[in-house]
């Protein structure tokens with residue numbers, strides 16, 4: 362599964378990915394920051410493979426993220442540099458698709 366487009370909407374505070382199968386995933390930026398998959402945020406290397414609790418995408422945002430910098434990592438992932446300087450998280454397509462918070466995926 363690969364994206365056909367990746368869009369950051371700073372007004373809406375969301376990141377959206379449209380996938381090759383036509384599915385659209387939209388995450389709140391603050392939820393993605395909280396779901397950062399790096400070892401530091403996940404609580405150790407042994408937890409890096411675990412998917413985040415879907416609740417993190419439903420919680421109200423703790424702050425706004427005005428300048429997230431999204432860059433591709435090879436052909437398999439995104440790196441997001443956040444306003445707080447953190448950029449250790451590698452968000453793979455596989456992980457992102459598995460955490461799609463839309464109603465169909467979380468049903």
Ligand SMILES: [Zn+2]
Pocket residue numbers: 397398399400401402403447449450
């Ligand atoms: Zn992190």
Ligand SMILES: [Zn+2]
Pocket residue numbers: 384385386461462463464465466467
């Ligand atoms: Zn979905």
